[in-house]
Amino acid sequence: MSENEIHNVNVISQDVLITPRELKARLPVSDSAEKTILSGRKVVEDILDGKDHRLIVVVGPCSIHDVKAAKAYAEKLAELSKKVGDTLYLVMRVYFEKPRTTVGWKGLINDPRMDDSFHIEEGLEVARELLLWINELGLPAATEALDPISPQYLSDLISWSAIGARTTESQTHREMSSGLSMPVGFKNGTDGGLEVAINAMQSVSQPHSFLGINRQGQCVVIRTRGNKYGHVVLRGGKQPNYDSVNIALCEKRLEAVGERSNIIVDCSHANSNKDPSLQPLVADNIANQVLEGNQSIVGMMLESNIEAGNQKIPANLEDLKYGVSVTDGCIDWQTTEKTLIDMADKLRETLPKRLSSK
Numbered sequence: 001m002s003e004n005e006i007h008n009v010n011v012i013s014q015d016v017l018i019t020p021r022e023l024k025a026r027l028p029v030s031d032s033a034e035k036t037i038l039s040g041r042k043v044v045e046d047i048l049d050g051k052d053h054r055l056i057v058v059v060g061p062c063s064i065h066d067v068k069a070a071k072a073y074a075e076k077l078a079e080l081s082k083k084v085g086d087t088l089y090l091v092m093r094v095y096f097e098k099p100r101t102t103v104g105w106k107g108l109i110n111d112p113r114m115d116d117s118f119h120i121e122e123g124l125e126v127a128r129e130l131l132l133w134i135n136e137l138g139l140p141a142a143t144e145a146l147d148p149i150s151p152q153y154l155s156d157l158i159s160w161s162a163i164g165a166r167t168t169e170s171q172t173h174r175e176m177s178s179g180l181s182m183p184v185g186f187k188n189g190t191d192g193g194l195e196v197a198i199n200a201m202q203s204v205s206q207p208h209s210f211l212g213i214n215r216q217g218q219c220v221v222i223r224t225r226g227n228k229y230g231h232v233v234l235r236g237g238k239q240p241n242y243d244s245v246n247i248a249l250c251e252k253r254l255e256a257v258g259e260r261s262n263i264i265v266d267c268s269h270a271n272s273n274k275d276p277s278l279q280p281l282v283a284d285n286i287a288n289q290v291l292e293g294n295q296s297i298v299g300m301m302l303e304s305n306i307e308a309g310n311q312k313i314p315a316n317l318e319d320l321k322y323g324v325s326v327t328d329g330c331i332d333w334q335t336t337e338k339t340l341i342d343m344a345d346k347l348r349e350t351l352p353k354r355l356s357s358k
């Protein structure tokens, strides 16, 4: 029997990729980017440790598809950060990898030209260049860690990572998270199940040994220390789960397993019934819960872009509308700015007091 009959039956081809070391040598971390990354991780850790009174706000496009628009968005967010930074710590959502319910465009790394040509090496390079640029602007970056190999190429530039609702239960993602250098938020499951996120937190805080790649691109056994900065991100399921009852249930579950009560609320996805225009209402509800004395909400997430809504990827890419999401619908810039300024104004006096009573 020839080897071809039992090997790679469904594989068409394999392309050797640039190594993480080569890509990093081509696009090294500059001093100013490093400063942003170190301080970004430190502030997020301090908030999770109850040492910084601010709320973490992960805000930005559902996915990045246009680098020019992403940079224009980042410039606006960096300006806004100066206005609300005493109360809200803004981290830009820079999501390059999209987990799909069935099939669809999987993001800028997988298919940077958005034409099913899947130039993944180009995608990694474009992603790294953009992350460097955003960090050099002084804005920390957040992303979803979906592919277990891509962090070797990019995660040195990330200050906060999410594990998505579709992968929180996956052992591979928990192992990877146990070795990531930044705090990691675990979404509840798409059905609303909280246990998967609670279990994930318990798993990632422990050391793991698993298969991965090193900087030279070799297959290695990675042995990790465990990540002490896992936390829950409530994103809703069959129903929204940002209300005070669901927050209290989550607090009780965390307490029962001996985990710190740190909760980020995703105002989008099932918490807004996938209607982006509802996100400011969810954000306002969160602000009210904090005003009323909630101690465990440490942040929130908003899907926001330059323009509102979303668009299908057109056959002719020249027909793409500038600044509009090609995945989930987003709120526009004006709404984002108003939502965050209102929230900061509302919480400016309360948040520092909350810290002293924690």
Ligand SMILES: O=C[C@H](O)[C@H](O)COP(=O)(O)O
Residues within 6 Å of the ligand: 062, 098, 099, 100, 101, 102, 103, 104, 269, 327, 328
């Ligand atoms: O945030 C993005 C989407 O909700 C997620 O990637 C699933 O998208 P889909 O259901 O359109 O595939």
Ligand SMILES: C=C(OP(=O)(O)O)C(=O)O
Residues within 6 Å of the ligand: 062, 095, 099, 144, 163, 164, 165, 166, 187, 235, 266, 269
């Ligand atoms: C896919 C996302 O969210 P979730 O995993 O909650 O569906 C996302 O935030 O882009």
